[in-house]
Amino acid sequence: xxxxxxxxxxxxxxxxxxxxxxxxxxxxxxxxxxxxxxxxxxxxxxxxxxxxxxxxxxxxxxxxxxxxxxxxxxxxxxxxxxxxxxxxxxxxxxxxxxxxxxxxxxxxxxxx
Amino acid sequence: xxxxxxxxxxxxxxxxxxxxxxxxxxxxxxxxxxxxxxxxxxxxxxxxxxxxxxxxxxxxxxxxxxxxxxxxxxxxxxxxxxxxxxxxxxxxxxxxxxxxxxxxxxxxxxxxxxx
Numbered sequence: 263x264x265x266x267x268x269x270x271x272x273x274x275x276x277x278x279x280x281x282x283x284x285x286x287x288x289x290x291x292x293x294x295x296x297x298x299x300x301x302x303x304x305x306x307x308x309x310x311x312x313x314x315x316x317x318x319x320x321x322x323x324x325x326x327x328x329x330x331x332x333x334x335x336x337x338x339x340x341x342x343x344x345x346x347x348x349x350x351x352x353x354x355x356x357x358x359x360x361x362x363x364x365x366x367x368x369x370x371x372x373x374x
Numbered sequence: 375x376x377x378x379x380x381x382x383x384x385x386x387x388x389x390x391x392x393x394x395x396x397x398x399x400x401x402x403x404x405x406x407x408x409x410x411x412x413x414x415x416x417x418x419x420x421x422x423x424x425x426x427x428x429x430x431x432x433x434x435x436x437x438x439x440x441x442x443x444x445x446x447x448x449x450x451x452x453x454x455x456x457x458x459x460x461x462x463x464x465x466x467x468x469x470x471x472x473x474x475x476x477x478x479x480x481x482x483x484x485x486x487x488x489x
Contacts, residue, residue, distance in 0.1 A: 303482075305378075306417075306466075307480065313476065351416065359422060359430075360407070360422070361422065362417075362419075
């Protein structure tokens with residue numbers, strides 16, 4: 263079945279460092295891909311998405327490109343801030359049921 | 375304000391004592407779903423509903439029931455909770471058809487502990 267694999271955390275970075283969180287997927291068909299973020303004590307909220315190959319999603323300085331050839335959707339940010347500390351989930355969606363299949367989440371801790 | 379509201383946010387209960395976690399959305403969404411979040415496992419879908427009176431099992435439905443009598447509400451029922459149902463639960467919703475963007479809107483979560 264469809265699945266998402268993302269890098270294990272936690273990831274600890276200093277402020278202004280470059281961030282990459284790897285995400286690869288296995289899916290039949292052509293899923294949409296998402297990054298969701300979960301701040302401490304809150305629910306998940308959509309960070310960015312891409313719906314077809316070579317699309318780049320971007321938001322709040324984060325970017326991810328839908329790479330069909332490598333089945334990847336890596337999250338990047340050029341300069342992280344303390345306020346970016348959160349858990350990041352990669353997810354895919356396909357089919358008619360709106361079901362999201364999530365990766366296990368990656369905890370990002372940014373230190374001042 | 376558009377939102378998905380879950381109650382209670384925190385609950386400690388004992389094995390076998392029936393409980394209900396409520397979920398309500400004010401966005402007129404047709405689709406609603408329940409997920410549980412466990413360390414190292416990410417989020418897994420429990421049940422979903424495509425519209426009123428239409429519900430279906432997700433990946434981990436055992437031990438749970440749901441109902442969808444009204445469009446805005448989608449309660450999660452644990453008839454006889456067990457310790458392996460200790461988890462963080464999220465309700466989510468989205469629109470169907472042409473309005474659907476693929477994005478799920480999540481509640482703030484309900485942390486349940488079963489002793």
